[in-house]
Amino acid sequence: MTQTPEAGGGSPLQRSSKTMKADTMTDWKKKLTGICVACALLLALAGCTSWAPPNDYTNMNMDFSSIQTVAVLPFQNLTSDEQAGERVRDSFMGMLLATEAFYVLPPGEVARGINRAGVRTAHAPTADEIKSMGKILEAEAVITGVLREYGPVRSGSTEANIASVSLSLIETQTGTIVWAASSTRGGIDLKDRMLGGGGKPMNKVTEQVINDLLDQLFE
Amino acid sequence: MICWTSFLNKIVGMLLGLLLLSGCAGRGAVGPTPLRVDIAAIRQEGPQVVGQGTLRVRATAAGATGPLRYALLSQKAGLTMLEASGDQASWQWRPKMPGAYRLQVVAMDGEGRRTVSAWSALHHFAPALDDRTLVALLPPDNISGTSAPLADIHAALRRHLAAAGLRLLEAERLSAFMEKHRMRHTGGLDSDLARALRQETGAEAVFISALESWQERGEPRVAMLARLVLTTDLPEIVWMDSVGLAGNERPGLLGLGRVTRPTELLNKALTRLTGSLIRYKAGQHRSYRGPRQVAGRDYQAAEPPRQEPGADLLGADRRAVHAPRSSHRLSGFRADRPYSVAVVPFLNIEARTNAGQVMALHFVKELHRYENIRVIEPGVVRHTLLKYRMIMEAGPSLAVSDVLASDTILGADLILSGKVFDYQGETTTSKVDFSVQIFDGPQRRVVWNSRSYADGDERVYFFDMGRIASAHGLASRMAGRACEKFLQD
Numbered sequence: 063m064t065q066t067p068e069a070g071g072g073s074p075l076q077r078s079s080k081t082m083k084a085d086t087m088t089d090w091k092k093k094l095t096g097i098c099v100a101c102a103l104l105l106a107l108a109g110c111t112s113w114a115p116p117n118d119y120t121n122m123n124m125d126f127s128s129i130q131t132v133a134v135l136p137f138q139n140l141t142s143d144e145q146a147g148e149r150v151r152d153s154f155m156g157m158l159l160a161t162e163a164f165y166v167l168p169p170g171e172v173a174r175g176i177n178r179a180g181v182r183t184a185h186a187p188t189a190d191e192i193k194s195m196g197k198i199l200e201a202e203a204v205i206t207g208v209l210r211e212y213g214p215v216r217s218g219s220t221e222a223n224i225a226s227v228s229l230s231l232i233e234t235q236t237g238t239i240v241w242a243a244s245s246t247r248g249g250i251d252l253k254d255r256m257l258g259g260g261g262k263p264m265n266k267v268t269e270q271v272i273n274d275l276l277d278q279l280f281e
Numbered sequence: 282m283i284c285w286t287s288f289l290n291k292i293v294g295m296l297l298g299l300l301l302l303s304g305c306a307g308r309g310a311v312g313p314t315p316l317r318v319d320i321a322a323i324r325q326e327g328p329q330v331v332g333q334g335t336l337r338v339r340a341t342a343a344g345a346t347g348p349l350r351y352a353l354l355s356q357k358a359g360l361t362m363l364e365a366s367g368d369q370a371s372w373q374w375r376p377k378m379p380g381a382y383r384l385q386v387v388a389m390d391g392e393g394r395r396t397v398s399a400w401s402a403l404h405h406f407a408p409a410l411d412d413r414t415l416v417a418l419l420p421p422d423n424i425s426g427t428s429a430p431l432a433d434i435h436a437a438l439r440r441h442l443a444a445a446g447l448r449l450l451e452a453e454r455l456s457a458f459m460e461k462h463r464m465r466h467t468g469g470l471d472s473d474l475a476r477a478l479r480q481e482t483g484a485e486a487v488f489i490s491a492l493e494s495w496q497e498r499g500e501p502r503v504a505m506l507a508r509l510v511l512t513t514d515l516p517e518i519v520w521m522d523s524v525g526l527a528g529n530e531r532p533g534l535l536g537l538g539r540v541t542r543p544t545e546l547l548n549k550a551l552t553r554l555t556g557s558l559i560r561y562k563a564g565q566h567r568s569y570r571g572p573r574q575v576a577g578r579d580y581q582a583a584e585p586p587r588q589e590p591g592a593d594l595l596g597a598d599r600r601a602v603h604a605p606r607s608s609h610r611l612s613g614f615r616a617d618r619p620y621s622v623a624v625v626p627f628l629n630i631e632a633r634t635n636a637g638q639v640m641a642l643h644f645v646k647e648l649h650r651y652e653n654i655r656v657i658e659p660g661v662v663r664h665t666l667l668k669y670r671m672i673m674e675a676g677p678s679l680a681v682s683d684v685l686a687s688d689t690i691l692g693a694d695l696i697l698s699g700k701v702f703d704y705q706g707e708t709t710t711s712k713v714d715f716s717v718q719i720f721d722g723p724q725r726r727v728v729w730n731s732r733s734y735a736d737g738d739e740r741v742y743f744f745d746m747g748r749i750a751s752a753h754g755l756a757s758r759m760a761g762r763a764c765e766k767f768l769q770d
Contacts (some may be wrong), residue, residue, distance in 0.1 A: 144631075145702070148630050148700070149630070149631075152702075152716050153607075153732060156607055156608075159609050162609075162612070165726070166727070168678070169675045169676045170675050170676035170677045170698075171678045171679050172675070173675035173676075174678040174679075174680065269606075
């Protein structure tokens, strides 16, 4: 009478192969747990690195509801594109007006106020000049801005558009800054490095920067 | 025996009693007298021609409690539009476009009761141009930023207009007039010159054209904007259209459709332009009376929207590509009211020479299509700005807007201005980028702000289908979409 492998639990060779399989499974389980723990650690680390101090300032004593009319002054342009400041300012004025939180004075009227107040550097007025402009324009606040980056950036063979803007809201009664924020959007990300593509159009990046700044203003 | 006398007395008494009772019941049911409004008189003044004749309408109301407010409505092809409103019961009305009109008056009293009159009889208004109209053809204004054979273009335009049946003022007489009045700017017409032209030459209208782009080398390109302006005391635009063609626009199979000679392209462009003028002369020019919402009823556009050439193969809405990317209209702005609009040249930020002027003309053209919008002739706006020495380094200020909105100067309800950031399409892919701002003159507030940008290759996937070769085509569509969005309900 012959014994079937099933009945007798199999040959020693088969048994050893089963044991080996079980060992391999245990190893994999351990490895998987290790990988999960490593991933969790990485995520936790990534979470820690993504934290950054807030890049905006808000004067907590300021009653922002008292501001009804604002004048957006020409932006200081630190880029090589001569008209970039005007492009970003125009987009910002339109989007700020669309929030209906403030009435934004038209640029021609702002230019008249700058001339009448005798402001020497329109993008960086003194406190006295701001007070004077506020009276002429009947505006409760002015917004000054600095365009730090605007245009394509290159890294190796990859190119993408970037925009970086910082803004300050200055009360015209006292000439003090009541809110300030900055934002940078666009640039080369991992997807651009891996797949190319050239990033987003400049107008889109500008809109993202402005949206970010408006979020910071109204949060 | 019946006593007939007493019986009759009883009957009469009963009848009298019933009458008395019914009288009492009637007195009890008497309410306020119903409000009623009628068109008392419509008097024609001048010929029934657009820009020349008017209708003097007078309404009478009865049964009103408190002060009355009136509104004058017009109806053409079944579409109603608000023409005027206020506390005056008489109007001097003239239509902007030719056609057959009915008028109706709406009245509302102090208690908020509202009533409408019956529609008037039809009043036909003919186009301002017919075979007898004497037209002065001004030399084209070159805003292309390049040198162009203006004398040849002028001569070709003259040929085409004469072939279209226009009675043109002799070139020598016009030259003498221009010399006498030192008229150098041919891109517009102010009130003084219009009056002088009519009195001295008899010209009833002026054909003004602007050469937007001209390219002879490589692929030829031509783009023109033209308008017909009446030489009335306040010059009035009665027709405006534009054309923009590129030699390689429709190359077709094996490039057989390619146009290589500039003169051929110019002739093609002028044929299209004069074709539009002929349609106006025949009373078939397209205008928009809607979409409007008047007296609580919805009205559809008089004409279907213009067909976009080059349908998107993936079914995407190509109109959305040319719509403003961001826009804001002041809440409470009523788009269905009649407005007079002054369009000031746009600020040229980084675009090609005269791009600001070109963009302003595109907006004049697109706004002119709306029957509730009266666009002030750009020559009149220019003259006013020069007269009051209004220099706009950064766009119009409130001081400029006050001048343009003043009833004694221009009386503009809205002032449209903007900035052009990109206007290219001469050699490379067409690309246009601009922003628009509209002020409400009397209110001294910005009522509209929008930013539009697009390029001619957007959403073009196969064989250049749907590509817009010229900046003209792109700008025209983008301006059209911006106006549409501004004037939508």
